[in-house]
Amino acid sequence: MHPAASLIAFTTLSGAGFGLLAFMGLGLGVSRGWAGAGLFALGFGLALTGLAASTAHLGRPERAIKAFREWRSSWLSREAWLALAALGTLTLFAALRLANLPALPVGILGAALALFTVAATAMIYAQLRTVPRWHHWSTPAIFLAHAVTAGTVLTGFRWPAIVLLMATALAQFVAWKTGDARAAASPTTRESATGLGPIGHVRPFEPPHTGNSYLTKEMVFVIGRKHAVKLRALALALAYLAPVGVLLIPPHIVAVAFAAALHLAGTALTRWLFFAEAEHVLARYYR
Amino acid sequence: MTDLPQATGKRLGLVIDLDTCVGCHACVIACKAWNTEEGQSPLADMDAHGAHPSGAFLNRVHSYEVTPHDGTAPRIVHVPKSCLHCTDAPCVTVCPTGASWKRAEDGIVLVNEAECIGCGLCAWACPYGAREQDPAQKVMKKCTLCVDRIDNPALPEIDRIPACVRTCPTGARHFGDLGDPDSAVSRLVAERGGMALMPEQDTGPVNRYLPPRDKETELDILAPLLTPVTEGPKGFLGWLDRALEKLG
Numbered sequence A: 001m002h003p004a005a006s007l008i009a010f011t012t013l014s015g016a017g018f019g020l021l022a023f024m025g026l027g028l029g030v031s032r033g034w035a036g037a038g039l040f041a042l043g044f045g046l047a048l049t050g051l052a053a054s055t056a057h058l059g060r061p062e063r064a065i066k067a068f069r070e071w072r073s074s075w076l077s078r079e080a081w082l083a084l085a086a087l088g089t090l091t092l093f094a095a096l097r098l099a100n101l102p103a104l105p106v107g108i109l110g111a112a113l114a115l116f117t118v119a120a121t122a123m124i125y126a127q128l129r130t131v132p133r134w135h136h137w138s139t140p141a142i143f144l145a146h147a148v149t150a151g152t153v154l155t156g157f158r159w160p161a162i163v164l165l166m167a168t169a170l171a172q173f174v175a176w177k178t179g180d181a182r183a184a185a186s187p188t189t190r191e192s193a194t195g196l197g198p199i200g201h202v203r204p205f206e207p208p209h210t211g212n213s214y215l216t217k218e219m220v221f222v223i224g225r226k227h228a229v230k231l232r233a234l235a236l237a238l239a240y241l242a243p244v245g246v247l248l249i250p251p252h253i254v255a256v257a258f259a260a261a262l263h264l265a266g267t268a269l270t271r272w273l274f275f276a277e278a279e280h281v282l283a284r285y286y287r
Numbered sequence B: 001m002t003d004l005p006q007a008t009g010k011r012l013g014l015v016i017d018l019d020t021c022v023g024c025h026a027c028v029i030a031c032k033a034w035n036t037e038e039g040q041s042p043l044a045d046m047d048a049h050g051a052h053p054s055g056a057f058l059n060r061v062h063s064y065e066v067t068p069h070d071g072t073a074p075r076i077v078h079v080p081k082s083c084l085h086c087t088d089a090p091c092v093t094v095c096p097t098g099a100s101w102k103r104a105e106d107g108i109v110l111v112n113e114a115e116c117i118g119c120g121l122c123a124w125a126c127p128y129g130a131r132e133q134d135p136a137q138k139v140m141k142k143c144t145l146c147v148d149r150i151d152n153p154a155l156p157e158i159d160r161i162p163a164c165v166r167t168c169p170t171g172a173r174h175f176g177d178l179g180d181p182d183s184a185v186s187r188l189v190a191e192r193g194g195m196a197l198m199p200e201q202d203t204g205p206v207n208r209y210l211p212p213r214d215k216e217t218e219l220d221i222l223a224p225l226l227t228p229v230t231e232g233p234k235g236f237l238g239w240l241d242r243a244l245e246k247l248g
Ligand code: SF4
Pocket: B082, B083, B084, B085, B086, B089, B090, B091, B092, B109, B125, B126, B127, B128, B129, B130, B131, B142, B203
């Protein structure tokens, strides 16, 4: 699949933002005073920047509001509603906390909605039978793991962050391996795609078009797959190992910020791979 | 509402004969021309005369080389591909706006372009690559089975079929109700062992493809009928033929 910058920014930033806000909602992080205001600003900033980036992926962004309509059947629609509900609830929570009022029930509700939003984003991908690598419960699991890990890093909980970074690294590694296996085991072949299997072995002879098309650009993306192993190693180092290294030096706000930046950059790289490595069954018609 | 209808009255669709198709792409052009010049859903081209032309098409013809398992000579098979108007259309249920829908009366899968936000999720959900975003209008386009022809009383009866079917010079494309077991298309599918593409994707496609016939046995049967006619014309016609020949 085409690794669109808008979707990479969307899933990385809003995932981290909702993870951070969920942590604050649960009362696990400074939510009062200037420090609290700063963290709230960061959480809402990340979530909203991500959501804004997602509209850049739309052909007709001016109609984005219509995406709220079909929540009964569409995960994209559910995600829109959940994001709105999470942001609304957490705004109330932030207002109460910054006014020094107790707000834990509101915060817990907001945290749950924030995590459901991340899960709904992942379900947009996981629901697609056409992309065997995504079509699995591990897709929402990995998205949630990244959101929670980013939340821990951003709130500056050193040891939990170190543990979660290592755990997410392991989970991501396993997800890559099982994804490879799923992609290789896909029952959709050139033979089933053309129905010509009973006659013999099928080999592409002539494509339907000599140039690119929406289909080949969007779903038959191949560039970069041959570097996948190197990029995976780089992503593991950047997203998890480097932040762990930085967090191991004595606690300092700069170290936390640096670790968070590394983790987010690494997460963006894992998202690039998430799209670039995903094979759509349509490619069977072309290759 | 992007829920799928429980059952559709008719199940309109295409039956495409892979034995007859010669891969001329006439259906592709007829489709593009009808929708762009006559129909309600123009299909844009970008950089049409430049170095990187591309554009939206609702029908594309792939060609394959098929090598039989017994090692006999490979053959070329052309596979025209357009929306298969799936019974369990995944493209419809993923749509967040309700722009994608399946008509309850005949099962045709359509896009209400005014409602489409161009998110592209339906194109991701379709295993066949039957949906393309228009590069100019940025909304989703797909085969409509020419609803603006088949429903159009202003057209002569003979034209009230999809443009691709009307155009195909070899008669490889058939249109009809695949939900009615007695329709011409259903009988054709039963007779020729019509198949579904990617059945493992569980989309329940309505369109069917007729597999290429076994050429070897076929030729043995037809060969005697195809012996060249050697007799020249006789009588008056023979005289006329010779006279015209002399005139040069
Ligand atoms: S062929 Fe693709 S676009 Fe057409 S109904 Fe099936 S899934 Fe939808």
